[in-house]
Amino acid sequence: MIYEGVVYRPPSEAGSWILQATIGCSHNRCTFCNMYKDKSFRIRSVQELEDEIHKVRELYPDIRRVFIADGDALMIRTEDLKYLLSEIRASFHKLERIGIYASPKSIHSKTDDELISLYEAGLGIAYLGLESGDPEILLRVRKGDTREGIISAGKRLKASGIKLSITAISGLGGKERWREHALMTASAVNEIRPHYLGLLTLMVEQGTELWTSVQEGSFQLLTPDEAARETLSLLQELDCDGLVFRSNHASNYVALKGTLNMDRDKLISQLKRAIEDEGFKDESFRRL
Structure with a gap:
């Protein structure tokens, strides 16, 4: 091969x-x-x-x-x-x-x-990048479609019988739009109702336009604590029974996995403990 x-x-x-x-x-x-x-x-x-x-x-x-x-x-x-x-x-x-x-x-x-x-x-399954449910963020990152367009695409694909796995990126709104990112991503997921949700954490790659924005100071990255609080807001708003939730990618500061809505309280408690104890993955391990 x-x-x-x-x-x-x-x-x-x-x-x-x-x-x-x-x-x-x-x-x-x-x-x-x-x-x-x-x-x-x-x-x-x-x-x-x-x-x-x-x-x-x-x-x-x-x-x-x-x-x-x-x-x-x-x-x-x-x-x-x-x-x-x-x-x-x-x-x-x-x-x-x-x-x-x-x-x-x-x-x-x-x-x-x-x-x-x-x-x-x-x-059997298709993986679709939502990235964010915030229309402004989607425009800024040049996703190529609107919030409504992505929601429609996800719902149509799921209706066909194909299992749908949605990806979102924590921190994609930076410090400026973290709250909008969390709340509107949760509402988009609630509307699509995919089978799976994978939450990654933003890692800025050298050579991308976003990398240039970070270097120039026009985009401010979230700290581990801020990223965790953004995820907390997302989890508190998600209402999608049966959704398999995974936030245990190498990029994530805190590893979380469970099935909503039954595991939501457990996931929230786990995240709150990490915030209180500053139990975040070291930056050097996020690229492994």
């Missing part, structure tokens, strides 16, 4: 075989992201991908999970993607799940019937 450039996948896909069906990200303009800046977006040919699936089948026939990368593989033409899904399912008889990165743009490009047909073809 030969990959082009650095390949990324969600933490929950750590044990998956990654099929790099697209190169880069179709949007690739977010001010905080440097993941695909060295790539020009393109979709690999179906024949090339089919050959790769068959080669991997010979080497690893017992693969249980497959993740389709790069940053926005849902942009693949629906009929081509359905064909790839069928090839994956036919090739790995112990297969449990196929996942994919999605974007508001790629979801909007599909009709409801197309999304349903992808679910029926075997697409």
Whole structure:
């Protein structure tokens, strides 16, 4: 298996075989992201991908999970993607799940019937970056869609039967808009009602526009204590029964995991103890 450039996948896909069906990200303009800046977006040919699936089948026939990368593989033409899904399912008889990165743009490009047909073809879960529910923050970071557009995309994808995992980024509003970020992200998640919510903590990468803003002083990063209090506000506002909540990524100052709403009080108590005891992960460990 030969990959082009650095390949990324969600933490929950750590044990998956990654099929790099697209190169880069179709949007690739977010001010905080440097993941695909060295790539020009393109979709690999179906024949090339089919050959790769068959080669991997010979080497690893017992693969249980497959993740389709790069940053926005849902942009693949629906009929081509359905064909790839069928090839994956036919090739790995112990297969449990196929996942994919999605974007508001790629979801909007599909009709409801197309999304349903992808679910029926075997697409089990899609990962969608909400980042923030605050319209002003979405505009500033050049997410490429509005709050309403992302909410609509998430609801449509979930309605198709495909499980939906939403990602949000703590600290993305900086010191100026931390409260709006927490409250409006919670309300957006409550409206979408995804199956999973992954909360990362902002890490500013050198070379991004956000890095320049931090260096110039126009964007002020949250301290660990401020980030924890922002997360506390988010948790207090979330009302999404059955939501699997994870904030235990390497970037997070405090590791949290549970299922809402039943674990909300436990998560809040855990976070409050960390604030009181200053029990935050050391900065040097956040990039491991």
